[in-house]
Amino acid sequence: MTEQELIKQAFQAREFSYAPYSGFRVGAALETSDGVVYEGCNIENAGYSPTNCAERTAFFKAVSEGCHNFHKIAIVGGKEKGDVVADYAAPCGVCRQVMMEFCNTKDFQIIVAKSIEDYQVFTLEELLPMGFGPDNLKM
Numbered sequence: 001m002t003e004q005e006l007i008k009q010a011f012q013a014r015e016f017s018y019a020p021y022s023g024f025r026v027g028a029a030l031e032t033s034d035g036v037v038y039e040g041c042n043i044e045n046a047g048y049s050p051t052n053c054a055e056r057t058a059f060f061k062a063v064s065e066g067c068h069n070f071h072k073i074a075i076v077g078g079k080e081k082g083d084v085v086a087d088y089a090a091p092c093g094v095c096r097q098v099m100m101e102f103c104n105t106k107d108f109q110i111i112v113a114k115s116i117e118d119y120q121v122f123t124l125e126e127l128l129p130m131g132f133g134p135d136n137l138k139m
């Protein structure tokens with residue numbers, strides 16, 4: 001799947017964002033190594049801390065269905081409605097840590113987009129240098 005196709009799916013996922021408290025609506029589209037795409041949106045909560053980010057929603061959907069191998073993720077977020085957002089929505093630290101659990105830091109690509117034409121691509125290593133992951137716990 002191309003970067004642009006994945007961004008398009010992230011915008012579709014964003015339509016389901018449940019963000020009545022922040023108004024910051026996020027969508028993510030996570031492509032597995034087999035080419036399957038899991039979409040996720042942020043899901044807020046009146047208790048605030050149970051809120052789940054769009055990226056983790058996508059990851060947890062995939063892992064809960066048995067997938068542990070991922071290729072790339074596209075993320076779009078912002079207060080505006082529609083298929084253009086004001087800024088790049090970089091993943092939060094908790095989501096980066098979840099990516100660290102399942103993804104190869106040098107290969108996994110994180111696409112942050114304002115629109116289908118305007119986006120940037122990073123590796124997980126670039127966004128989480130010297131991250132702590134499963135390898136650190138190997139004997």
Ligand code: THU
Nearest residue numbers: 022024026042053054090091092
């Ligand atoms: N949010 C995400 O969905 N992903 C991120 O990586 C950063 C933040 C959501 C959580 C919350 O619903 C809203 O954006 C404002 O923080």
